[in-house]
Amino acid sequence: MPVTHDTSRRWQMLAIAAVLIYLLWLLAPVLMPFAVAGMLAYLGDPLADRLERLGLSRALAATIVFLVLVILFVVVLLLLIPLVSRQIENLIANLPRYADWGQNTAWPWIQAKLHLDPKMFQSDQLMADIKAHIGSIGSIATEVLGKVSRSGLGIVLWLTNLVLIPVVAFYLLRDWDRMVAAIDRMLPRSIEPTIAYLARESDKVLGAFVRGQLLVMLALGVFYGGALSLVGLSVGLLIGIMAGLLSFVPYLGFIVGFGGAVIAVLVQYGDVTHLLLVCGVFVVGQLLEGYVLVPKLVGDKIGLHPVAVIFAVLAGGELFGFLGVLLALPAASVIMVLLRYLVERYRQSELYTDEGDEDPVIAEVDIVVHNADGSTVETDTTVPLKPGQARTEQP
Secondary structure, three states, X not given: OXXXXXXXXXXXXXXXXXXXHHHHHHOHHHOHHHHHHHHHHHHHHHHHHHHXXXXXXXXXXXXXXXXXXXXXXXXXXXXXXXXXXXXXXXXXXXXXXXXXXXXXXXXXXXXXXXXXXXXXXXXXXXXXXXXXXXXXXXXXHHXXXXXXXXXXXXXXXXXXXXXXHHHHHHHHXXXXXXXHHHHHHHOOOOOHHHHXXXXXXXXXXXXXXXXXXXXXXXHHHHHHHHHHHHHOOOOHHHHHHXXXXXXXXXXXXXXXXXXXXXXHHHHHOOOHHHHHHHHHHHHHHHXXXXXXXXXXXXXXXXXXXXXXXXXXXHHHXXXXXXXXXXXXXXXXXXXXXXXXXXXXXXXXXXXXXXXXXXXXXXXXXXXXXXXXXXXXXXXXXXXXXXXXXXXXXXX
């Protein structure tokens, strides 16, 4: 087939897209501060636009929004660091109780209920091995810290990335509209309307996910942490924060939080009353997430199946490390927008709408369906012809 102008243009666009994806893959190790800064700028852009509509310049609006984000970040750190540090100290202090509970309560109960060979769970030997290797763990940690401290370049790079995030975020926020307009001017005019439409749809989905999901995570962390603390768990706040942070993956926050809370309450209290209270907290949390927070804050614009979410997180982590985990769900949301568009294009194409020639191997027959109320419905269906059988017209 001769190569037409449209075909050549499509191949050029495909080649450009492939080169860009390859460059992103190569530069993934250094993209972390820019990705985080881009997310912060994206979160602050709507507020900056509102301030601009009130008469402020873009630079002043970006400065105000940037200062608000910095103040919020500092306040959160000042509130969380002391609380989390106390929770971690409490957890470390109670580790012997957890180990004793696992050795004398959990393992024997599992052996009895599952009728396992007692030799399969050598709890005494396991605890002896752990105690024997505690010293080696400390020496390994000391060696790793020594290498890190000697690696001046690694420390400089880490500090540089940390400083780059607010700097890049401010400049991206200040020039966000100009960058979007510049990208729009660079697009080929033939595909600009399509790209603009996909960008608007992606913005709706990303806005629903990024802003909404962050609020859901914050609300669940506050609820689980406060409720578990009221139940009386000494590490309830730490478990609640972990459950809230992991709630962006369906059921992961619930599983981790509920499992940790059950173990903590059995070790700390060991009675049915507190166990039922913990179960009640997580039941209420799931109802709150499923029927209030997600419908109100996120909505149904994303449309990602839980299996797709889990696959996106694992695939992003495998391909790009922590950066891939961070961007997995936003990228998956945009991919869903593209897939919906491609499906609509397919349904409007001749490949889908053209009925084609009649298949000579399949014969159409009329089937009469008798309903319970006495009415009948005629439907057309197809059955394969037997070898050598000729098609006959239905009366």
